[in-house]
Every structure is written in structure tokens, then in C-alpha cells.
Amino acid sequence: MKRRSNFANLVTVELRALLLDKWTLMLMAAYTLFTSAIFFNESFRNSRVQLIGHNLFITVTNHYLPLFLILMVLVVISPVFAADKKDGVVDLVDTCRNGKVRWRLSKVAAALLYGIAIVLVGFLIAFLMSVLSRTPLNPDSIAFETNKPALMLTNAQFFVFSFFMIVFCTCFLVLFTLFISSRTSDLLIPLAGIAMFVGIEFAIFSFGRPYFLWNLNIFRLFVPWYLLFDSLPPFGPAIRTLIIILSVLIIFSVVLTFLTLHADRKLVKVTNVKKEESKI
Amino acid sequence: MKLETHNLTKNYGEKCAVDNVNLEFEQGIYGLLGPNGAGKTTLIKMIVGILPPTKGTVTLDDTLISKLDEKYRDLLGYMPQDIGYYRTFTAKQFLEYIALLKGLEPKEAEKKIDTLLDMVGLSDAKGKRLGQFSGGMIRRVGIAQALLNDPKILVLDEPTAGLDPKERIHFRNILSELSLDRIVILSTHIVSDVESIAGKVILLRLGKVITFDTNENLLHSMEGKVWDATVTHQELDRLKTQFTIGNAFQKDSGFEVRIVSDVKPTENATPAEPSLEDVFIYHFGGLDYDNI
Amino acid sequence: MTIFRMEFHKIVSKKYVWIFAIVIATFYAITLSGSSSSSSRFYRKALQPVFDEVNAAAYDPAISSYIVEKQFNVTVEEIKPLLSPEIEKTIESYKGQTYQRMWEKVKDYVVNLVIRIDERKATIAKLEASPNTPLNRYLLNKYTNMPKIQANMTKWDSWIDTNKSVLPIVIAFVILLGTSGVFSDEYTSKMHGILLTCKKGRKEVFWAKLSASALFSAICALIFQLLNAIIAALYYGVPFTNTPLNSLTLFYQMPTTLSAMELYILEILGSVVGAVVLSFVTLCISSICHSNFLSFFISGIYFAIGFILSNALEANFEQGGYISRLLTLPGDVSTFSLMSLVNVLGNGKVFATANFAIPTVLLTIVVQAVVFVIAIALTFYFYNRREVIA
Numbered sequence: 001m002k003r004r005s006n007f008a009n010l011v012t013v014e015l016r017a018l019l020l021d022k023w024t025l026m027l028m029a030a031y032t033l034f035t036s037a038i039f040f041n042e043s044f045r046n047s048r049v050q051l052i053g054h055n056l057f058i059t060v061t062n063h064y065l066p067l068f069l070i071l072m073v074l075v076v077i078s079p080v081f082a083a084d085k086k087d088g089v090v091d092l093v094d095t096c097r098n099g100k101v102r103w104r105l106s107k108v109a110a111a112l113l114y115g116i117a118i119v120l121v122g123f124l125i126a127f128l129m130s131v132l133s134r135t136p137l138n139p140d141s142i143a144f145e146t147n148k149p150a151l152m153l154t155n156a157q158f159f160v161f162s163f164f165m166i167v168f169c170t171c172f173l174v175l176f177t178l179f180i181s182s183r184t185s186d187l188l189i190p191l192a193g194i195a196m197f198v199g200i201e202f203a204i205f206s207f208g209r210p211y212f213l214w215n216l217n218i219f220r221l222f223v224p225w226y227l228l229f230d231s232l233p234p235f236g237p238a239i240r241t242l243i244i245i246l247s248v249l250i251i252f253s254v255v256l257t258f259l260t261l262h263a264d265r266k267l268v269k270v271t272n273v274k275k276e277e278s279k280i
Numbered sequence: 281m282k283l284e285t286h287n288l289t290k291n292y293g294e295k296c297a298v299d300n301v302n303l304e305f306e307q308g309i310y311g312l313l314g315p316n317g318a319g320k321t322t323l324i325k326m327i328v329g330i331l332p333p334t335k336g337t338v339t340l341d342d343t344l345i346s347k348l349d350e351k352y353r354d355l356l357g358y359m360p361q362d363i364g365y366y367r368t369f370t371a372k373q374f375l376e377y378i379a380l381l382k383g384l385e386p387k388e389a390e391k392k393i394d395t396l397l398d399m400v401g402l403s404d405a406k407g408k409r410l411g412q413f414s415g416g417m418i419r420r421v422g423i424a425q426a427l428l429n430d431p432k433i434l435v436l437d438e439p440t441a442g443l444d445p446k447e448r449i450h451f452r453n454i455l456s457e458l459s460l461d462r463i464v465i466l467s468t469h470i471v472s473d474v475e476s477i478a479g480k481v482i483l484l485r486l487g488k489v490i491t492f493d494t495n496e497n498l499l500h501s502m503e504g505k506v507w508d509a510t511v512t513h514q515e516l517d518r519l520k521t522q523f524t525i526g527n528a529f530q531k532d533s534g535f536e537v538r539i540v541s542d543v544k545p546t547e548n549a550t551p552a553e554p555s556l557e558d559v560f561i562y563h564f565g566g567l568d569y570d571n572i
Numbered sequence: 573m574t575i576f577r578m579e580f581h582k583i584v585s586k587k588y589v590w591i592f593a594i595v596i597a598t599f600y601a602i603t604l605s606g607s608s609s610s611s612s613r614f615y616r617k618a619l620q621p622v623f624d625e626v627n628a629a630a631y632d633p634a635i636s637s638y639i640v641e642k643q644f645n646v647t648v649e650e651i652k653p654l655l656s657p658e659i660e661k662t663i664e665s666y667k668g669q670t671y672q673r674m675w676e677k678v679k680d681y682v683v684n685l686v687i688r689i690d691e692r693k694a695t696i697a698k699l700e701a702s703p704n705t706p707l708n709r710y711l712l713n714k715y716t717n718m719p720k721i722q723a724n725m726t727k728w729d730s731w732i733d734t735n736k737s738v739l740p741i742v743i744a745f746v747i748l749l750g751t752s753g754v755f756s757d758e759y760t761s762k763m764h765g766i767l768l769t770c771k772k773g774r775k776e777v778f779w780a781k782l783s784a785s786a787l788f789s790a791i792c793a794l795i796f797q798l799l800n801a802i803i804a805a806l807y808y809g810v811p812f813t814n815t816p817l818n819s820l821t822l823f824y825q826m827p828t829t830l831s832a833m834e835l836y837i838l839e840i841l842g843s844v845v846g847a848v849v850l851s852f853v854t855l856c857i858s859s860i861c862h863s864n865f866l867s868f869f870i871s872g873i874y875f876a877i878g879f880i881l882s883n884a885l886e887a888n889f890e891q892g893g894y895i896s897r898l899l900t901l902p903g904d905v906s907t908f909s910l911m912s913l914v915n916v917l918g919n920g921k922v923f924a925t926a927n928f929a930i931p932t933v934l935l936t937i938v939v940q941a942v943v944f945v946i947a948i949a950l951t952f953y954f955y956n957r958r959e960v961i962a
């Protein structure tokens with residue numbers, strides 16, 4: 001019982017640090033500003049924004065929110081382990097009672113909660129704006145009806161669907177970042193690594209090549225309305241594609257989590273030496 | 281050659297780290313003594329010209345050091361408290377690099393580096409990467425690096441921190457050999473570092489200079505104020521509340537303590553030969569640093 | 573050993589820079605592959621010998637007036653007798669459907685070219701009739717002095733297009749990786765104090781760092797341009813002849829008198845110069861920040877804003893526009909624009925007020941030159957004046 005509350009405390013402390021990070025606040029503020037400009041400033045909307053699904057709410061959550069989420073993960077999550085290693089805190093923590101795996105687990109848990117929290121806040125802000133600006137979504141009409149989607153979801157269902165897809169994808173990105181972060185003491189490496197990963201994914205997503213990687217793309221989840229449509233073989237119908245993508249990501253996530261939790265001292269040493277050589 | 285500070289002041293926000301310091305340095309070794317947080321590092325950074333003062337100036341022979349710029353730095357050897365280094369460089373490469381920055385001729389630098397590495401006892405490790413050095417070895421590299429250009433003004437910020445006793449003594453010997461015709465400023469919170477070699481001692485407290493005098497004068501001023509006594513545990517507790525206590529050793533017969541006091545503290549106290557440590561304790565109060 | 577060489581060594585000895593560069597280059601090659609279909613490549617190659625005949629036909633008054641009369645709806649059979657027998661000679665070696673398709677293509681090229689020539693005449697006529705504003709004078713001057721449009725049979729489109737967005741991003745990424753730590757690493761490794769107290773540790777080190785970063789970025793830009801050229805040569809083939817920029821679909825009807833090759837060379841030049849400017853901005857940020865992490869992130873945002881302003885946001889609404897508005901101007905003069913040049917220079921963008929009209933690219937150059945100088949000055953200031961915390 002005691003242990004458990006202890007762990008919860010640990011997670012709370014980590015989570016608070018992440019949520020109150022100045023970059024989280026700044027990027028959230030920027031997102032809010034941007035969203036309100038889209039919802040309330042017609043000239044900005046007409047000149048700068050491409051409407052998706054004939055609805056501003058979908059446009060914001062499916063198109064612009066991911067950008068801010070990625071930035072937040074990049075700058076807030078990438079130092080999680082690397083900074084501690086750089087400051088030499090890891091050695092200290094690993095000798096404490098709650099050190100090693102439990103400490104890492106608390107950080108992973110906090111980071112995942114952080115991922116969920118920012119998506120939630122992002123959706124809430126967009127929802128609020130949409131209510132305030134009196135352009136709410138009609139919850140019962142079919143999403144993307146004119147485009148003849150393979151999956152017929154009502155707007156309300158699609159809203160929930162997008163939320164979970166984006167949460168899922170954000171969490172995957174968080175785990176990937178944590179993994180790189182746990183293997184280095186140079187903060188730049190997780191930052192640049194994830195930036196490059198996202199960049200390459202985005203390039204594949206926008207060029208549509210190679211097709212296989214296009215389907216297994218994180219942006220398929222970040223831009224969930226794409227998932228409503230069928231894919232070409234070997235992926236096939238929308239449902240099957242969805243299942244394939246989700247299972248691949250889940251497998252990756254589990255592996256990444258495991259590797260992050262067991263970035264044990266030996267591995268740490270090895271990467272440290274390597275890094276020392278590459279850093280001046 | 282005369283290095284002077286005029287009303288040198290540095291504020292960090294509300295906090296005054298160095299407060300209106302006026303000092304004059306000529307040839308010889310100067311010990312800058314003060315507890316942690318007294319402002320030694322801040323003062324030194326302003327003297328070597330890497331920290332802009334809030335107020336006041338530093339001059340060399342009546343010329344502002346910022347005006348002398350390169351000429352001043354040509355005379356300067358500086359070892360920071362927290363010495364930086366490139367992990368991937370070997371000791372030799374690192375010194376070569378610094379030699380380059382100090383504008384030494386490659387040939388001359390080569391010779392100088394070898395002698396210095398020899399002097400600090402790192403000849404065997406000169407091909408090793410600095411990332412694999414121990415803390416003490418790094419500091420010795422730091423000392424060598426400061427001496428590369430044969431500086432006329434040598435400024436060392438806590439150079440002996442992290443050195444073992446043998447290295448410390450060795451280092452002190454190096455310094456006293458060097459002190460001819462140059463200014464050596466040496467900051468430390470360890471009294472024994474400067475005790476035997478510093479010609480003049482500057483005591484710094486809360487950013488203010490409280491004394492600036494020769495070693496002998498300081499010791500002289502302490503005569504009759506230092507006492508040795510053997511006391512019981514209860515007596516020690518009582519003495520602690522009234523006097524400034526230096527070292528206290530537990531012996532079979534009780535505690536052998538050193539007391540710094542203007543008056544005779546107890547009946548059985550005997551006058552003792554003052555040391556620089558007593559001066560330090562006299563000004564900064566025993567082991568209790570809380571209100572310094 | 574010189575200070576410059578040491579500083580350069582510090583940048584290039586970071587292993588992760590090279591690892592990232594290799595990964596990103598690989599993916600660059602992969603995503604670019606398969607972007608041109610093999611059949612279109614085949615026809616382009618096969619029709620290459622009749623390039624001159626096609627051009628001649630479109631400029632033949634008899635043929636063009638015939639096509640215009642028919643409202644540009646002509647069939648192969650109608651036009652075949654009018655064209656040079658050379659074309660038939662080249663094509664007749666192909667059989668069946670290929671032969672048919674080939675003729676269709678030739679017809680399309682000719683008709684297309686006639687349309688363009690016609691449209692340009694119309695544009696000029698319209699400009700002559702419209703009020704005498706600086707902008708109209710500028711455009712009229714450009715349109716009348718343009719070289720003759722040719723059939724769009726070269727592969728310059730694809731070559732030039734690679735510089736539009738992805739390549740500058742890739743180059744920028746590697747530059748940021750290499751240079752974001754140049755100053756901040758000295759702060760983190762606590763060498764700052766030692767450097768500043770060395771005789772040559774201020775000015776000389778500063779200039780050495782600057783020139784080493786400039787060299788690094790220039791080399792990066794050139795390497796990636798070379799890689800891009802190799803990939804383009806493999807996928808699209810090397811263009812067989814130079815052609816005026818207006819012949820390309822991308823820059824059709826844009827007020828520019830450049831030729832495709834000129835633009836391509838200028839792109840490479842812009843890429844190198846832009847890379848140097850970007851690296852100096854990064855250095856400036858690096859000299860302010862206490863960690864390479866922050867400086868990488870902030871300079872990344874600096875570059876991304878330029879990119880978004882000049883590309884992503886604009887793409888939906890003003891694709892192909894050649895007028896710089898106040899709205900697009902920030903993007904047009906950004907460092908990204910200098911590195912890409914496709915948008916500002918290729919489109920021949922022009923900025924006009926009531927009193928004057930100037931090519932936007934001049935503004936880009938001026939603004940970037942100012943950025944360059946300010947970056948150097950600020951970097952020098954911050955490197956020398958930053959409080960040494962060690």
C-alpha cells in the first residue's frame with residue numbers, strides 16, 4: 001500500500017514538472033491563439049486555412065493540433081532521461097530505494113499521462129472555441145459523407161475516434177522519444193532524432209511513397225480522417241488497415257517501453273563512452 | 281607592473297556578490313581567502329575580464345584592462361574554478377590548442393607543453409583522452425594550461441580543490457618557484473594552501489574585503505588571541521556558546537581544543553602560536569558558516 | 573594546426589551529425605524514387621530528336637493560325653500533313669499503339685505551345701492597354717523581353733522542383749545539427765572562461781568559428797545538391813538542352829527572363845549562400861543559448877517559420893502567384909526562400925507599390941544580407957559579453 005502511493009507521488013511530481021514546463025505553456029498558448037484566430041478571424045481563416053470535412057473543429061484537431069503536439073513532445077519529452085544523465089543524476093537516483101526500473105517507470109508513466117493530457121487539452125480548447133464561435137459540429141450527421149468514406153461514422157463517433165487515434169499516436173511518439181532519450185546524455189540527439197523521424201514520416205506521408213511506409217505512417221493516426229477510407233493491397237479495407245497499423249504500433253510501443261525501462265547501467269556506460277568520443 | 285581594482289562591484293539582482301573592492305597587486309603571491317560564497321570567483325572573473333562589473337574598473341598600470349584587451353590577455357594565465365575541457369581531446373592536443381589560442385609559436389609551444397606536462401606529472405598520460413581523466417588530473421591539466429604562455433599575471437581559482445595532499449604540496453612548490461617577477465592571485469577556502477606561500481592575504485567576506493595584509497602582519501595581529509586547552513565534553517559545549525572554537529580533538533583526557541579569543545577563555549588555557557587558520561576562524565567564526 | 577582547422581574539426585568530428593546526415597540522405601533518395609513513371613520517361617526520350625521540329629511548327633504562322641482557327645481542337649490527322657516530314661521519319665520506326673501515342677504527344681506539344689504563344693501575346697496586349705503603373709510597366713518589359721517559349725520536352729521541371737522544399741529542409745537540418753552547438757558547447761563544457769582569457773580567444777576564435785561554420789554549411793549544401801543531382805539524373809535523366817524557364821509547366825506565364833539552366837545554377841548558389849546565412853543565424857542563437865538543445869530548437873523554429881510562411885500556408889491559395897503581397901512578403905524574404913529560390917526567383921515574383929516595382933528576389937537578398945550582418949554582430953557581442961557561469 002505504502003509503496004503504491006509512493007509510486008503515485010513520484011509520477012505526480014514528474015507529471016507536474018512536464019505540464020508546467022515553460023515550453024508546454026508557451027506552445028499551448030500559441031495553439032490557443034492560433035485556434036482562436038481560425039475560429040474568430042474570418043480573414044485569417046480564408047487566407048491561411050484549408051478547411052477539412054467542411055468543419056473547423058475537424059480541421060483544427062486533424063490538421064493543426066498534431067503540429068503542436070509534436071513540438072511539445074519534441075521539446076518537453078526529449079530531455080526527460082538525457083538531461084538527468086547529463087547532470088549525473090541517474091547514478092544518484094539508481095542508488096536510491098525507488099531508483100532503477102521503478103524510477104524509469106514513473107517517468108514513462110508521467111510522460112504518457114502528459115501525452116494524453118496535452119491531446120485532451122488540445123481537443124478541449126478546440127471544442128470550446130467551436131462552441132463559443134457557434135460553429136459546432138452536428139453530432140449526428142455522417143463525417144465526410146460527401147467523400148463517401150468506407151467507415152461511416154457520425155460526427156460524434158468520429159470525434160471520439162480521432163481523439164483516441166491522436167492520443168495513441170502521441171503516446172507512441174512519447175515512447176520513442178523516451179527511448180532515444182534514455183540512451184544518450186546529449187539532449188540534442190533525442191530532439192534531432194525525433195525531429196528527423198517525424199520529418200521523414202511526413203515526407204513519406206505527403207509524397208505517398210513508398211506506399212507500404214505510407215500506410216504504416218504515424219500521420220495516418222495524426223490525421224485520422226484518412227483512416228476512414230480504404231487502402232490498396234496489401235492493406236485493403238479500412239478496418240483491416242486500421243487493425244494492422246494499430247497492432248504494428250502497439251508492438252513497437254511495447255518493445256520501446258521495455259528497452260527504455262531496461263536502459264540499465266551497462267548500456268548507459270557503453271553509450272556514454274561513445275558519446276564522449278563524439279562530443280567536443 | 282601594478283594591477284588595481286577600483287570600487288569593483290558586482291550585483292546579481294538584489295544580491296551583492298562583490299562589494300566595492302579596492303585592491304592593489306604587485307609582484308608576489310596573493311592569497312584570496314574566504315568561505316564558500318564569499319565572492320572569490322566573482323571577483324576573479326572580473327579581474328581576468330570575463331565578467332562585466334556592475335560598477336568599478338580594473339586597471340593594469342593605470343590603463344583599463346578592457347582597453348588593453350589583447351595585450352592584457354597576453355600577460356594573463358587563468359585557471360577557472362570549474363575548469364572546462366574537451367572530452368575527446370588528449371591532454372597534449374588540448375594544450376596544443378590552448379597554446380594556439382595564446383598565440384605561441386608551434387615550436388616553442390611543443391617544448392613548453394612537454395616541460396609543463398612533466399612539471400604537473402602528466403607526461404605518461406599525455407596521449408590519453410581528457411574524458412578518461414580523473415578530477416585531479418583534469419585540474420593539473422588546468423594548471424598547465426594557465427602556465428603555457430609564461431604569464432606575468434597568473435590567476436588561479438581554487439586550484440587545489442580535488443588534489444591529493446602530495447599533489448597539493450607539489451603544486452605549492454611550483455607556485456613559489458613561479459612567484460618571481462609576476463603577480464599570482466590564488467583563491468581558496470583552504471587556509472593551508474596559502475599559509476606558507478602567500479606573501480599577502482586578502483580575506484573576503486560577503487563580497488567585502490575585511491583585511492588585506494601580509495601574512496606576517498596578520499599572524500602578528502593574532503598574537504595573544506589564540507589558546508590551547510584540554511576540556512571535558514560539558515565544558516566544550518559551554519565554550520562553544522561563548523567563544524570561537526577551532527579544531528577539537530577527542531583525547532583520552534577529554535577534548536583538546538583551540539580557541540580564538542581576545543581574553544583567556546578558561547583557567548587551564550595556554551597561549552598558542554597563531555597560524556593563518558586562526559586568522560580565518562577569528563574572522564569567519566569557527567565551523568559555523570551559517571551566517572557568513 | 574590553426575585555430576580555424578581546430579574549430580572545423582570540432583564541428584565535423586561530431587559523429588551524430590554524419591549518422592543523421594546519412595539516414596536522411598537515404599530516405600531522401602527513397603522518397604524521390606519512383607516519382608517519374610517509366611512510360612513518360614520513354615516518350616520524352618523517344619521524342620527528343622524532334623524537339624526543334626515541334627518548336628518550328630508552333631512558330632510557323634500557317635500552322636499556328638490553323639490551330640487557333642480550330643479553337644485548339646485539332647486531331648493528329650488534321651495536323652500531320654502540316655508538320656515537318658522529319659517527325660514522321662523519327663516516329664515511323666515505332667509500331668502500333670506506341671506510334672499512335674507518339675503522334676498524340678507531338679500534337680499535344682505543338683498545340684500546347686501554340687496556346688502559350690497565343691496567351692503571351694494576349695497578355696502583352698492586355699498590359700499595353702492597361703493603365704501605366706510601375707507594376708504593369710515592369711511586367712510588360714519582362715514579357716516582351718522574354719526568350720521564345722519552347723515545347724516542354726526537357727526534364728528541367730523535375731530538376732528544378734527538387735529544390736522547392738525538401739532539399740532545403742534536409743540541408744538546413746544537417747546545418748543545424750552541426751552548428752547549433754558551436755558556441756553553446758563552449759558554455760556547457762565550461763571552456764568559455766578559458767577561451768576568453770586567451771590572447772587569441774576572442775576575435776580569432778570568433779572568426780575561426782564563423783568561417784568554419786560557413787565552410788561546413790557550404791560543403792553540406794554542395795554535397796546534398798550533388799546527391800540530389802545524381803538522384804535526379806538517375807530518375808529523370810539529364811535534360812538534353814537548356815530552355816527558357818517559361819517553357820516549363822511550373823513557371824508558365826511567370827514574368828521571368830531566365831533560362832532553366834540559369835535558374836538551376838542560381839538555385840545551387842542560393843542554396844550555398846542561404847546555408848551560410850542560416851548557419852550564422854544558428855551561431856547567433858547558439859551564442860545566446862546555454863545548450864545546443866535550445867539553440868537547435870530555436871533555430872529550427874526560425875527556419876520552419878520561413879518555410880511555412882513561404883510554402884505551406886501559401887501553397888493552398890497563391891500557388892504560382894507572381895505578385896508579392898504584404899501577406900506573402902515575410903515568406904518571400906525568408907532564409908528558406910534564399911535557399912530554395914524556386915518560389916521567388918523561378919516565379920519571377922515582383923513587389924510593387926504605387927511608385928515602383930522591383931523583383932522580390934532583390935528584397936530577399938537585401939533582407940538576408942541584413943540578417944547576415946546582424947547575426948555576426950550579435951554573435952560577437954554575446955560571445956564576448958555573455959556572463960561566464962562556471
Ligand SMILES: Nc1ncnc2c1ncn2[C@@H]1O[C@H](COP(=O)(O)OP(=O)(O)O)[C@@H](O)[C@H]1O
Nearest residue numbers: 292297314315316317318319320321322323961
Ligand atoms: N550567476 C550568478 N547569479 C546569481 N548569483 C550568483 C551568480 N554567481 C554567483 N552568485 C552568488 O554570488 C555569491 C558569490 O559567489 P562566488 O563568487 O562563486 O563565491 P566563491 O567563489 O567565493 O565561493 C554567492 O552568494 C553566489 O550565490
Ligand SMILES: [Mg+2]
Nearest residue numbers: 320321361438
Ligand atoms: Mg568560487
